[in-house]
Amino acid sequence: MQRFPSIVVRAFWTMLPAYVPNNAAVLAGGGRPIDGGRTRDGTRLLGDGKTWRGATVGTAYGVALALVLNALGRPIGAATGVSLPRFGRAALTLPLGAIAGDIAASLYKRRSGRERGAPVVGLDQLDFVFGALSLTACVAPGWFRRVFRAPVLVVVLVLTPLLHVGSNLLAYLTGLKNEPY
Secondary structure (H helix, E strand, C coil): CCCHHHHHHHHHHHHHHHHHHHHHHHHHCCCCECCCCCEECCEECCCCCCEHHHHHHHHHHHHHHHHHHHHHHHHHHHHHCCCCCCCCCHHHHHHHHHHHHHHHHHHHHHHCCCCCCCCCCCHHHHHHHHHHHHHHHHHCHHHHHHHCCHHHHHHHHHHHHHHHHHHHHHHHHCCCCCCCC
16 A cells, blocks of 8 residues: 555646646637637626637646656656656647646536636535546546546545635735736
C-alpha cells in the first residue's frame, strides 16, 4: 500500500495540467465569447466570461505544463521515491477537459437563471475536475485506470476544493477576480 504523502503528491502532480487552464484563461481573458452573444429565452448561453482566447490559452498552458512535468517526472520521482506518471494523450485531455467542464458548468448556471459569477458550492470547485477526468477516461482509458486508482481519486476530490478556494481567494485579493469564489 502506498503511503499517504505519496498518494497526495501523485494526485496533485497528475492533476496539475487540469488545475492550470482556468487560471491561465482568466489571465488571458477577453476576446470573442464562445457563445457569440447568442441567447436562449433572453439569457446568454455562456456569457462574456467564456472566450475563445481564454479557452485556447488555458488549454495551451495546461498542455505545456504536462510536457514540462513529463521532462521532470523521472528525476523528481527518483529523488522523492514517488512514482509519477507521464502524460501521453492526457497532456491534452486533462486541460481540454478542464476547460470543457468549466464551460458546461457555466451553461448550467445560465440555464438555471444564475448570473455570471454566482456561486454554486460543489459545482464551482469540481466542474473542471469532472470534465478533465471524463475526457481522459474516454480518450485514454488504460492510462486513466492505471493513474486514477481509488486512493488518488479520493485525494483529488478532497484536495481540489481546498486548492480551488485558496487560489480564488488569492486571485480576488490580487485583483485578478471580481469574486472570492
